[in-house]
Amino acid sequence: MKNPTSYLFYAIIFIVVFLIVWIGKESFTQPGVNDLDLEFEEMAFYRNENNTGPVIRVYAVYAADTSWAVLKEYGELMPHTKYGNTKVYFFDSKENSPKRTFPEEPYFEGEYQQYCIAKYEKSSMGDVTFVKYPFRDSERNSN
Template identity: 80%
Template structure:
């Protein structure tokens, strides 16, 4: 009899762990949990899967809450030895709709509307700059 109770206790513990791990896996925080409205206007990713993967985003942000902008950048995909850049713009109408693979990534006429630049380098270093094109 006691071994039967032990068996049921172990089954209950395993079931609890499976449910808990499943819940944690599917309820991770993401971009949708941030306090601002974001809209990805343009995106570029090179097709090189064997070397460094370069990702460049142009994103509309409704406000300049700097820590939320930086959090958005941290949610963007990043590949080891790759580079991810996110440019934030304060206007949908004045955001680039096309991104090129090399600098400058978009037409210079959009520079005045760029409110922030988030970059995660190939070594995992994070750099966030407010108004990157203002002198």
């Protein structure tokens, strides 16, 4: 008959191997923007080169549809740095999406503002705002 401590040893080894496999699987199967139901295409991106202060990221993204929940989820999946600011502007047309973004507001050429269907922003303190039609005052609606 085997020693009971050997059973305990093998049980502990089994549990450790199981946890390593489970943690490894979870690490490599995180959800991303490619898992969303809509077609997205990043048209322009700006990130300042200041790594010692607040990191500012500005994205101009084409979205094939205006599913507000999916647009907000896309914004939540974008990179964000503590004490940084991430802004994602969504456009419903590739042709009417900016091809360049800039470090200062309005972050892209004014001619594209009328085509912006939503804006997602995560502030330096982690506060999230999602605004539908951010440049159309009569249709402004925050969630």
